[in-house]
Amino acid sequence: MAEESISVLVIDDDAGDIALLKRHIKEITDVNISMSSCGSAAEGLATLGGGGFDVVLLDYQLGADSGLTVLRAIKEGRHTCSVIMLTGRGDEAVAVESMHHGAHDYLRKSKLSRDSLRRVLNNAMEKRRLERMIEEHRDHLARTNAELAKRNREIEGFYHSVSHELKTPLTSIKEFLGIVLEGLAGPIAAEQREYLEIALESASEMGRTIGDLLDATRIETGKLSLARATESIGELVERIAKAMSPTAEQCGLELTCRIEADLPSVLVDAERIAQVLRNLISNAFKFTPAGKSVEVAAATDPDSDEWIVVTVADTGRGIEPELQEQIFERLYQVTHEDYATEGGLGLGLSISKDIVELHGGRISVASELDVGTTFSFTVPVDQASAASVEQERLVLK
Amino acid sequence: MSKILIVEDDKKIALSLSVRLRAEGHTPVVAHDAIMAISVALRERPDLAILDISMPGGNGFQVADRIQSNVHLTGIPMVFITASRHQGIRERAEEAGASAFFEKPYDIVALLDCIRELLGIAPLPTAQD
Numbered sequence: 001m002a003e004e005s006i007s008v009l010v011i012d013d014d015a016g017d018i019a020l021l022k023r024h025i026k027e028i029t030d031v032n033i034s035m036s037s038c039g040s041a042a043e044g045l046a047t048l049g050g051g052g053f054d055v056v057l058l059d060y061q062l063g064a065d066s067g068l069t070v071l072r073a074i075k076e077g078r079h080t081c082s083v084i085m086l087t088g089r090g091d092e093a094v095a096v097e098s099m100h101h102g103a104h105d106y107l108r109k110s111k112l113s114r115d116s117l118r119r120v121l122n123n124a125m126e127k128r129r130l131e132r133m134i135e136e137h138r139d140h141l142a143r144t145n146a147e148l149a150k151r152n153r154e155i156e157g158f159y160h161s162v163s164h165e166l167k168t169p170l171t172s173i174k175e176f177l178g179i180v181l182e183g184l185a186g187p188i189a190a191e192q193r194e195y196l197e198i199a200l201e202s203a204s205e206m207g208r209t210i211g212d213l214l215d216a217t218r219i220e221t222g223k224l225s226l227a228r229a230t231e232s233i234g235e236l237v238e239r240i241a242k243a244m245s246p247t248a249e250q251c252g253l254e255l256t257c258r259i260e261a262d263l264p265s266v267l268v269d270a271e272r273i274a275q276v277l278r279n280l281i282s283n284a285f286k287f288t289p290a291g292k293s294v295e296v297a298a299a300t301d302p303d304s305d306e307w308i309v310v311t312v313a314d315t316g317r318g319i320e321p322e323l324q325e326q327i328f329e330r331l332y333q334v335t336h337e338d339y340a341t342e343g344g345l346g347l348g349l350s351i352s353k354d355i356v357e358l359h360g361g362r363i364s365v366a367s368e369l370d371v372g373t374t375f376s377f378t379v380p381v382d383q384a385s386a387a388s389v390e391q392e393r394l395v396l397k
Numbered sequence: 398m399s400k401i402l403i404v405e406d407d408k409k410i411a412l413s414l415s416v417r418l419r420a421e422g423h424t425p426v427v428a429h430d431a432i433m434a435i436s437v438a439l440r441e442r443p444d445l446a447i448l449d450i451s452m453p454g455g456n457g458f459q460v461a462d463r464i465q466s467n468v469h470l471t472g473i474p475m476v477f478i479t480a481s482r483h484q485g486i487r488e489r490a491e492e493a494g495a496s497a498f499f500e501k502p503y504d505i506v507a508l509l510d511c512i513r514e515l516l517g518i519a520p521l522p523t524a525q526d
Contacts, residue, residue, distance in 0.1 A: 160483065164451065167480035168407050171502040175413030178505055184420045207502050214482055223484060 005032035006125055007052055011044035011070065012037065012059035012086065020112060021057065027114040031121070041065040045073055053081045055124045057107070060087045060094055068101055075102045080131075082124035152221045159217040166210050174203045212347040215275075216330065219354045226269035226358055230382045233266045233273075233308050234259040237298050240277040247282070252290030255281070258297040266308055267382035272355045276363075279348040280312040280375045287373065288316035305386075307361065307378040318369035327365065328353045352377070398422045399516050402443035404434040404460055405478070406452040410501075414447060417505060421513075431455025435463050438470055445515055450479035450486065461493040474515040478503060 008025065012018050018037045025033050036053075038044040041062050048056065056074065060067035071083055085098040085106040095106040104127055105120045177200045179185055181193060188196070218224040241257045248255035277296070284294040292315040301307035319327065330350040356363040361378035401423050405411040408429060415425040426441045428434040430452055438446065446464060448457035457477055464470045474496040479486060482500065490498045497511045 160481065163482065164480045167501045168410065171480065172407065172409035172413060174502050175410065175417070175505060179413060179416050182420075184416055203502075225484060 005034065006054045006121060008033055008035045008055045008057060008121070009044065009047060009053045009081075010035060010037040010057045011041065011062065011067075012057070013039050013061075013063045014059070015039070017059065017086070017109065021117070024112065024114045024117045028118050028121075031118070033121070041070045041073075044070060045077070048074065048077070048079055048081070051079075053079075054128060055121060056081050056083045058083055058085055058103075060085055060091075060098070068098065071098060071101050071103055080128075082128055084120050084124060156217060156221045156223060159214055163210055163214045167207070170203060170207055170210070174200060174207070177203065212351060215351050216347045219351065224354065224358065226272060228267050228269050228359075230265045230385055231268055231270045231273075232263075233268075233298050233310065233379060234263050236268075236270055236273060237277065237296055237310060240274050240281065241296050244278065244281050244285075247285060248294065251285050251288075253285060253288055254293040256293060256295045258295060258299075260297075260299040263298060263300065263308060264305075265382040265385045266379045267384075268359055268379050269355075273359075273379060276352040276355050276377065277310070277312070279352045280377075283348065283375075284312050284314035284316065284373070288314040292316065301378060306381050306383070308381060309376055309378055311374055311376045313372060313374040315372040318371055319365065319367040319373055320369065321367075324365050324367060328363070398424075398518070399444040400424045400426060400441055401512070402434070402438050402441065402446040403427045404429075404431070404446065404452070404457065405449040406430055407449070410449075417509060418512075421509060431457075431460050434460045435467075438464060439467070442469060443473060445474045445476065445512060447476045447478060447512075450477055450490070451481050458489060458493045461495070465494050476508070476512065476515070478508075 010018055010021055012021075018039075022035060022037075025035050036047065038047050044056075044058075047053075058067045058070055058074075062070065067085055071085070074081070074083055082104040083098075083102070085095065085103045086109055087094050087098075087106050088109050098106055104124045107116060107120050177196055180188060181196045181200065215224065237259060238257055241255055245255050281294065281296060288294055294312065294314045297311045297313070299309055299311075301309045328349050330347065353363050356377045356379075360380055363375065363377040365373060365375050367373035398421075401418050403411050403414050403418075403425055405414065405427070406429050411427050411429065415427060418425040426437055426443060428437040431454055434448075446460075448460055450457040457479070461475050461477075464473065464475065475494060476497045476499065477490040477493075477495045478499045478501055479490075480501040487498050496515050499508055499511075
């Protein structure tokens, strides 16, 4: 500690007290202390303004000014020095008040000695050291944070260009396959058609995978935002079910739709909720054997009139209880070889979960082996339009 | 039937669109960059424009602006196609005066239906086979 030096400013209107302090400070030999003194509040603040002081010893009874006024000015001036209040006649209330106003410590003038002075100075210096350490850590965190944000933007930019570079040739592949398939480049034989259709389906699958990758990146970087509007959840569910019924037919499955009558409007990003539905329905198709059925339903939440529950129920092989929580984890499928054969990156469920949660809703799964699996998620009722419907009902009554 | 300007820097996609539009009975005219787009447009006076957004040397929005501000071209329907999924790009297209917006890879049936509608042509009767 011998090399450590402390710069102390005494603000006291009593020359005798200053002399006493000076004497005691001189006696402290293990710390290198430099001391300056001022006889008034104004002079003290002006000297402090020049900076460079670690500790201020401040007299509470400073002529017309209270030491508290000076203390407040020091704190408002954002000086980094520690303030030790010098109090007279064991006035505890003054000491407590000073501490409330940001003084580091207090020292009774009646108990002034070399040791008491060294103790408060050391304490003050220790506090300053800790504060400085915290400041450094905070700065370090801020820098790391900025660095991470920058990296996030870079990653996002990279994925954007990757996705652009993948989608452009994919568009060309799909378009020319389509052109040949439709006979726009001359007649084709049945076998050729069959193979081209396979190629086209694979290209479409690749397109969906690229989309999933980009969504996952966007969620990871916090850039996925919703464009919410008032929608009819019944119409939305029916539209998606209708669009997916040809696929159901191909899989030899029956896809049914059950919409509760008079459902209130919901406030959702329709495209994103459609994506969740498509995801859950195509999952259901994947895990349900031909000849069985999948049902999509929308109904009011029995627990709350603020939510609509949408369910996709299959009659497939079911999911082991210990896996039911894990399936929503990102890249779950990739890390579980049993499911890897089903194809895809396994991003679908984690993206669905993120989309539902961005809407404030919840997604869950209930499953029984060899009986089937039901995925449920909640979407928020549009409170504004629900209120106006309620109003109408009242008027009608 | 109609003359359609395709502004697309990817020559393969531009060709596939030309084939499709020709099969629909339209006359496609192609420009591969934003600068050529305006001179081709002024020469050919298309009835509709299909605009790619991300292109080197000027994007689809700039082409749209120049179409809108040209007395001979203003008011023609503009269909944007893009492989970009930048947040807000759809809104920007709407601000630029888009009649429609398609993400690549697009559903060509939907794209052709949309073009037919914008040109005021009756939709194709559904195939009965």
